[in-house]
Amino acid sequence: MSIMVPSTTPALITPGRQALDSALHQLDQAAAHLGLDDGLRTMLATPRRSLTVSVPVRREDGRLDVVQGFRVQHNVSRGPAKGGLRFHPTTDLDEVTALAMWMTWKCALVGIPYGGAKGGVAVDPAGLTTRELERLTRRYVSEIMPLIGPEKDIPAPDVGTDEQTMAWIMDTYSVSAGYSVPGVVTGKPTTLGGSLGRTGATSRGVQIAALAALGRSPEGVTVAVQGFGKVGALAAQYLSDAGCKVVAVSDVTGAVHAAGGLDVARLRAYAAETGGVRGFHHADALDRDDLLELDVDVLVPAAMEGAITEANAARVRARLIVEGANGPTTPEADEILAAAGTTVVPDILANAGGVIVSYLEWVQNMQAYSWSSGEVEIKLRDLMLGAFADVRSLAAERGLTLRQAAHVIGVGRVAEAHQMRGLYP
Numbered sequence: 138m139s140i141m142v143p144s145t146t147p148a149l150i151t152p153g154r155q156a157l158d159s160a161l162h163q164l165d166q167a168a169a170h171l172g173l174d175d176g177l178r179t180m181l182a183t184p185r186r187s188l189t190v191s192v193p194v195r196r197e198d199g200r201l202d203v204v205q206g207f208r209v210q211h212n213v214s215r216g217p218a219k220g221g222l223r224f225h226p227t228t229d230l231d232e233v234t235a236l237a238m239w240m241t242w243k244c245a246l247v248g249i250p251y252g253g254a255k256g257g258v259a260v261d262p263a264g265l266t267t268r269e270l271e272r273l274t275r276r277y278v279s280e281i282m283p284l285i286g287p288e289k290d291i292p293a294p295d296v297g298t299d300e301q302t303m304a305w306i307m308d309t310y311s312v313s314a315g316y317s318v319p320g321v322v323t324g325k326p327t328t329l330g331g332s333l334g335r336t337g338a339t340s341r342g343v344q345i346a347a348l349a350a351l352g353r354s355p356e357g358v359t360v361a362v363q364g365f366g367k368v369g370a371l372a373a374q375y376l377s378d379a380g381c382k383v384v385a386v387s388d389v390t391g392a393v394h395a396a397g398g399l400d401v402a403r404l405r406a407y408a409a410e411t412g413g414v415r416g417f418h419h420a421d422a423l424d425r426d427d428l429l430e431l432d433v434d435v436l437v438p439a440a441m442e443g444a445i446t447e448a449n450a451a452r453v454r455a456r457l458i459v460e461g462a463n464g465p466t467t468p469e470a471d472e473i474l475a476a477a478g479t480t481v482v483p484d485i486l487a488n489a490g491g492v493i494v495s496y497l498e499w500v501q502n503m504q505a506y507s508w509s510s511g512e513v514e515i516k517l518r519d520l521m522l523g524a525f526a527d528v529r530s531l532a533a534e535r536g537l538t539l540r541q542a543a544h545v546i547g548v549g550r551v552a553e554a555h556q557m558r559g560l561y562p
C-alpha cells in the first residue's frame with residue numbers, strides 16, 4: 138500500500154515538506170523496530186482529517202486580505218485530538234501535518250489520553266494590529282468549528298499565538314454554543330479557566346528533562362538557547378535559576394553572548410521592551426546561527442524546525458541537546474550527532490511539559506475545579522520524569538538513541554490502541 142501524504146508544492150522542498158519527511162522517517166524507523174505491518178504503518182503515516190480554510194481578514198485600511206489556515210487531526214485513537222495553533226508566514230499543510238503527527242506520539246509517550254492535532258495560519262502576526270489579529274483568529278475558528286470541541290479537538294498556543302489568542306478562540310466557540318465552554322482550548326488566561334503553571338510549562342519541562350539528562354549538578358553548566366519566545370525565554374530563566382550559566386540566546390533579531398553568563402531576567406525585560414535580544418548592552422553580539430555551534434555543555438533549540446541539519450551538525454559542540462522546539466534536528470543531523478556521541482533529548486519528550494499542563498487544564502475545566510500551582514507542578518514533574526525514565530531504559534536495553542526509543546514507545550502505544558479497538562483489522 139502506498140502512503141498518501143499531502144503536499145502543497147510537490148516540486149519544491151519547502152521547510153514544511155522537510156518536517157513531514159523527518160516525521161515520516163522517524164515513524165518508519167519505529168514501525169520497523171516494532172514490526173508493524175505495512176497497513177498499520179500506512180494508517181499511522183496518514184492524518185485522519187485535514188482541513189484547509191481560506192480566512193478573509195479585513196485590514197485597518199479597509200483592504201481585504203485572504204490567508205490560508207489549516208487544522209490537521211493526525212490521530213484520535215487514544216482520545217480527543219490535541220495540539221497547538223501556529224501563526225507563521227511559512228506555515229503550510231505539510232508542516233502542520235508533521236507537527237500533528239509529533240503531537241500524537243508525544244501524548245502517547247507521556248501517557249495522556251489524547252490523539253494529536255495541530256493548526257496553522259500562514260500569516261506574520263507581527264504585521265497585524267491587535268484588532269486584525271482578533272478578527273483573523275475569530276474567523277479561522279469559525280471556519281474550523283466543525284472539527285474542534287472539548288471532546289473532539291482542543292487547540293493551544295504554539296509559535297506566534299498566546300493566551301489572548303486562546304481567549305478569542307474560547308469566546309468564539311462559546312458564543313456559537315450559547316454557553317461558556319472553557320475546555321475547548323488550553324493555555325487560556327487563568328481568569329477564563331486557564332491552569333496555573335501553563336505559561337511556563339513547556340519551559341519547566343525542558344528544565345526537568347535537561348537536568349535529568351545531565352545527571353550531575355547543574356552548577357556552572359553552560360547553556361545556549363536558540364529562540365527567545367514563550368518556550369526559549371523561560372527555559373533560559375529556569376535553567377539559570379537551577380544554577381546553569383546561560384551564555385547565549387538568540388531570536389530572529391540576532392544573538393547575544395556573555396561568557397560569564399547572561400542576566401536572563403534583565404534580558405527578558407529588555408527583549409519585551411525592545412522587541413528582541415539584539416543590542417542588549419550587557420553582552421556581545423553574535424551571528425544568529427553561530428549560537429548553534431558554540432562550545433557549551435547544553436544546547437536548547439527552541440525556535441523552529443530544521444535548525445540542526447547535515448550542513449551544521451558536525452560543527453555542533455554541545456554534548457547535550459534538549460529540544461524545546463518541535464523538529465529542530467533533521468534525521469541526517471541526528472545520525473551525525475549520534476556518531477559523535479552527542480545526546481539528544483527529543484522534542485516529543487523534552488517539550489512535552491506544555492501539553493501535559495494543557496491536559497491538566499482540560500481536566501480542571503471538565504471538573505469545574507482548579508488545582509494549586511504546587512499540585513500542577515508535582516503532576517508535571519511526575520509525568521515528565523516517568524516518561525524520561527521509560528525512554529532512557531528502553532534506549533539502554535535496545536541500543537537505541539533517545540529519539541528512537543521515544544518514538545518506539547509513542548508509536549507502539551498508538552498502534553496498540555488501534556489493534557485493541559479493532560478499527561484497522
Ligand SMILES: NC(=O)C1=CN([C@@H]2O[C@H](COP(=O)(O)OP(=O)(O)OC[C@H]3O[C@@H](n4cnc5c(N)ncnc54)[C@H](OP(=O)(O)O)[C@@H]3O)[C@@H](O)[C@H]2O)C=CC1
Nearest residue numbers: 295296297339364365366367368388389440462463488491
Ligand atoms: N508554546 C508551547 O507551549 C510549545 C511550543 N513548542 C515548540 O517550541 C518552539 C517555539 O515555540 P514558542 O516559544 O511557543 O514560539 P514563540 O513564537 O513564542 O517564539 C519563537 C521564538 O523563536 C524565534 N526564532 C524564530 N526563528 C528563529 C531563528 N532562525 N533563530 C533564532 N530564533 C528564531 C522567534 O524570534 P522573534 O520573536 O524575534 O520572531 C521567537 O523568539 C516551536 O517549535 C513550538 O512548536 C513545543 C511545545 C509546546
Ligand SMILES: O=C(O)CCC(=O)C(=O)O
Nearest residue numbers: 220221293295491492495
Ligand atoms: O498544549 C498543547 O495542547 C499543545 C502544545 C503544542 O503545540 C506542542 O506540544 O507542540
